[in-house]
Amino acid sequence: MKIRTRIAPSPTGAPHIGTAYVALFNYAFAKHQGGEFILRIEDTDRERSSREAEQAILAALKWLGLSWDEGPDVGGSFSPYRQSERTALYQDAARRLVAKGAAYPCFCAPERLAELRRAQTTVKDGFLGYDGRCAALSSQEAQRRIQAGEAHVLRLRVPAEGDCVLRDGLRGEVRIPWNKVDHQVLLKADGFPTYHLANVVDDHLMEITHVIRGEEWLSSLPKHVLLYQAFGWQPPEFYHLPLLRNPDKTKLSKRRNPVSILYYQRAGILPETLINYLGLMAYSFADGREQFTLAELAESFDIKRVSLGGPIFDLQKLQSFNGRRLRELPLDELLGRLQTWGLNEETWRKVLPLAQPRLNQLADLVPLAAFLFADRQLYEPAALLNTGLSGQRVARLLRLAQWEIERSAEWTLDAIKQIFERMAQLEGLKLKQLLAPFYIAISGAVVSLPIFDSMLILGRDMTLARLQYAREALAEAGCALTKDELAELEKTYRAQYGGGG
């Protein structure tokens, strides 16, 4: 049987470094054995999924050299590869589960579930999850209520007692008590499947033989094997990779680290360095090699060599590896890399109109535009405070801008302008006042090129990184927001801006 693995990203945000990490191992595993690597888009969350995000993920993985044999862009014999285009399949599968009694309709309103949750968290007996009320409904009664047009979801029927015995390819046997497994919603009220259903159905239909994914999924594995059993399908083999961590050991998050692949691209990390470094996370070559290419990794890949401690993503080591590669490049190639990276005519044509009015000598250009090609701009943290706004205020504004930028659908001059104009209005500031600290954060200076155009050229991810750097600088100057202040700010943000943090 042909080895088939897949990466199944959800297009809900910037392409995540963790996606590349998991994709890399799936790719290497499949290619090592002459198998196929598939890309599937898990866009079952209608609220948050977007085509822009999907495009960005595809582009980022391509940039890294992780090519797939089948996917939404290249097609394949198991198409479509976008879950939003496969809903009939899931609905049909869900119907079969109900017919077999493996799933049941649930009419509980979100309000009741929220109430239930609240009650459960106060009791602290350890039980959190659906109480099974609708599981007891007779099929006639359920049928009647469905016919009456009552909104409902489909839930997985989970055994009440005993242990679920699982196999993870890296850990061996794992036992999880059934009574700790929630009656997972399989089909939402909008008719869309949840991850759990869609994932199992697609992995089966697409003949995935090995599921290599993040450890965060280990605890929902019982639901998945239960589904395979209910369908009467042979489950694939499962391998759960340890999660990438922040320096404080928590799961890698943008709070502490840039997590967008696009940021690393923008900062001038070579794709082969990122692949090399990611291949060092939780993995080692039998011969101790630490410098390698994607092809070399695939050639010698042995999934049993994955180690299980959660690796901390260390920017310094990544940069050190990148430096070594840059130094080894022949001059012509280095020049070529710089050009494809962004030092090219196309960029200058964008920059020049901004710089021209500010030039007295040609020699003024490069210093003026340098920040557009930099990663971290160095400036005195105090500069952020010489803006007529208090440190606390600036910290809040930076955070608000991050949220607004993250949630903006597009990255265009108009979109950026709107974000800040709206912010100025909601904050009761003149645009000029509001922007003052942002000039420092983005360009490192009070006098600079037009800021919205600069953000556009820098790209969303580098812009976000600059705001993050500014918050860090502020924290150094003693103006960090406390956890409580942040929570408070998020509440205000939701109320005033109508966004989620």
Added chain:
RNA sequence: GCGCCUAUCGUCUAUCGGUCAGGACACCAGGUUUUCAUCCUGGGAAGCGGAGUUCGACUCUCCGUAGGCGCGCCA
């Protein structure tokens, strides 16, 4: 709170019961270099704690401890 996973230098890791516990990043010192960087050489730095199994445990088992993840009509 409950369940599961994990545990070697600060960090990434090697070690398939017997090693002076090795390498890489970072750090420190010295050398090369007009400065710096590079490069070279050297150095400090680790088996979470306690029982057990064994002639012998970093390695196997158990109990602690710590960390992580999960407990959504998100994935």
